[in-house]
Amino acid sequence: MEKAGFWRLAAAYTIDLILLTIAGYILGAVVGIFIGGVLGVLGADVSTIIYICALAGSILGFILNVVYFAALESTVCASLGKKWLGIKVYKA
Numbered sequence: 001m002e003k004a005g006f007w008r009l010a011a012a013y014t015i016d017l018i019l020l021t022i023a024g025y026i027l028g029a030v031v032g033i034f035i036g037g038v039l040g041v042l043g044a045d046v047s048t049i050i051y052i053c054a055l056a057g058s059i060l061g062f063i064l065n066v067v068y069f070a071a072l073e074s075t076v077c078a079s080l081g082k083k084w085l086g087i088k089v090y091k092a
Helices: 006-041 046-075 080-084
Strands: none
Touching: 006 046, 006 080
């Protein structure tokens, strides 16, 4: 079993980062439109809507990252970036 070097791990993380950024933008847009619409109907001012949407986006981004890495590395022993580069995570 050969250890993956720094640059292979960095490349795998970059792939994961790109995938998570795309998924985060899509999820953030859907949730932001929903929250903004609900708060707009309830009569909230624009600064409150922006603040709450930004807060919700930050929380969703954190949850997305945790779930992505925890689920993939615990079930298939690799995130998508690591899998595409042939890297697996093993217990020590």
